[in-house]
Amino acid sequence: MGEPIRSIIVLAAIFVGVLATAAGLIWLERRLLGLWQDRYGPNRAGPFGSLQVVADMIKIFTKEDWIPPFADKPVFIIAPSIIVVTTILSFAIIPFGPGIQIANLNIGLLFFLAMSSLSVYSVALAGWASDNKYSLLGGLRAAAQMLGYEVFMGLSLTGVIILAGSFNLSDIVNAQRKMWFFIPQFPGFLIFLIAGLAETRRIPFDLPEAENELVAGYHTEYSGMKFGMFFVGEYMGVTLISALIATLFFGGWMGPLLPPPLWMIIKTFVFICFFILIRATLPRLRYDQLISFGWKLMLPLALLNIVVTGAVAIAIN
Amino acid sequence: MLDLLKGIWTVFKHSFRKRETVLFPEEKPNRPPRWRGRIILSRDPDGQERCVACYLCAAACPVDCIALQATQDEHGRRYPAFFRINFSRCIFCGFCEEACPTYAIQLTNDFEMSEYYRPNFVYEKEHLLINGPGKYHDYNFYRVAGISIGGKGKGESENESLPVDIYSLKP
Numbered sequence: 001m002g003e004p005i006r007s008i009i010v011l012a013a014i015f016v017g018v019l020a021t022a023a024g025l026i027w028l029e030r031r032l033l034g035l036w037q038d039r040y041g042p043n044r045a046g047p048f049g050s051l052q053v054v055a056d057m058i059k060i061f062t063k064e065d066w067i068p069p070f071a072d073k074p075v076f077i078i079a080p081s082i083i084v085v086t087t088i089l090s091f092a093i094i095p096f097g098p099g100i101q102i103a104n105l106n107i108g109l110l111f112f113l114a115m116s117s118l119s120v121y122s123v124a125l126a127g128w129a130s131d132n133k134y135s136l137l138g139g140l141r142a143a144a145q146m147l148g149y150e151v152f153m154g155l156s157l158t159g160v161i162i163l164a165g166s167f168n169l170s171d172i173v174n175a176q177r178k179m180w181f182f183i184p185q186f187p188g189f190l191i192f193l194i195a196g197l198a199e200t201r202r203i204p205f206d207l208p209e210a211e212n213e214l215v216a217g218y219h220t221e222y223s224g225m226k227f228g229m230f231f232v233g234e235y236m237g238v239t240l241i242s243a244l245i246a247t248l249f250f251g252g253w254m255g256p257l258l259p260p261p262l263w264m265i266i267k268t269f270v271f272i273c274f275f276i277l278i279r280a281t282l283p284r285l286r287y288d289q290l291i292s293f294g295w296k297l298m299l300p301l302a303l304l305n306i307v308v309t310g311a312v313a314i315a316i317n
Numbered sequence: 318m319l320d321l322l323k324g325i326w327t328v329f330k331h332s333f334r335k336r337e338t339v340l341f342p343e344e345k346p347n348r349p350p351r352w353r354g355r356i357i358l359s360r361d362p363d364g365q366e367r368c369v370a371c372y373l374c375a376a377a378c379p380v381d382c383i384a385l386q387a388t389q390d391e392h393g394r395r396y397p398a399f400f401r402i403n404f405s406r407c408i409f410c411g412f413c414e415e416a417c418p419t420y421a422i423q424l425t426n427d428f429e430m431s432e433y434y435r436p437n438f439v440y441e442k443e444h445l446l447i448n449g450p451g452k453y454h455d456y457n458f459y460r461v462a463g464i465s466i467g468g469k470g471k472g473e474s475e476n477e478s479l480p481v482d483i484y485s486l487k488p
Binding site: 034035036037038039040043277278280281282 | 321324325327328329331332334335336337338340
């Protein structure tokens, strides 16, 4: 009894919780988009349409799982699983409460950055293996976009690391006891938010999908649960970025009265809703705008943020 | 950047707006009286069929969804032997109603016509004919048309005058 059983319970709870959230987001996103567009969204199946999730899952599991004959079969099959695996692995480092964490890595943030870089392979390989011009274009766009945005995503977190003095996410949360990091690190927070949007390939950065120009981008040829994996991967990515924003900039599980995991969940959901609000508001960027925005504006801003934060940290010490 | 935030705020304010959706099966949408929906054949105030089987509706129909066959009763009154509208073709343009000289064919504001079986969209006369005058309560073609029919001579009804005796017009 004791430690191993407790960690298994934590692991199962986080795993199931993340999968359930990703599934629930199918419904939540459609309801919220409906709310902001003065309509209802799915409201028929079950209370407030919440059983829509079940209906969608039954549908996507029973759809024909077709692999095009011209596709590169092994790569085509592996690609959707990569995004799900890397995103789930990233959840291992997030503390949902004091001690409620799967892996208390001392290089937690680096692990997250590594995993989110690996998830590019999923999209790029999917676009490549589909052997379809639209998929390939989507995959190439994803690769270029990720490359550009990964750089300043890492740099935007450097300010947090300087302030906390650690890569460990539990240490970062504990370092926010006096002040949440979004106050001293507001530019870093904004840059990470934008990079997170690009990382999850959501509007306004959904150029790899771009359904009006590229059919469905990298997952044009995917059907059934393979397509579902990309979908779940995207929603888990949103959850992951929201959880990370809450952890890194908004004090993680800290908060008055309510139990710590609940605070973490509330904060995460606020940011998930904010992501959906952004989707309801903004149009898609043009590709050259996206790339020049990343390299010419965001990267220098992130570097400037590091310089200023570092200078202030040295001056105080 | 400020414009972006303004946009996001505007969208957020929509959380508190009334939703435009009409929740259809529970809540019926508002339909004006001239709504063009399911087509019916009406009867005149005496309870007789108004349709005189003139084929004008079938000729006016841009998608050829109306089929009918004229026949006569013992008084010489024309009526359709069959009248068939294929609603899977009908585009609800209302041209048939405009073409009709006797107000017989009318478009109603019923639109709930879903079917599971395609041939059910073909409506025969017994499905189309209603037991009332529809939108025009007092109109009776044979009472204003000035033709003799079934015991009524020329010019014997209201708004009709007797035929002019052309031989009485001698100078």
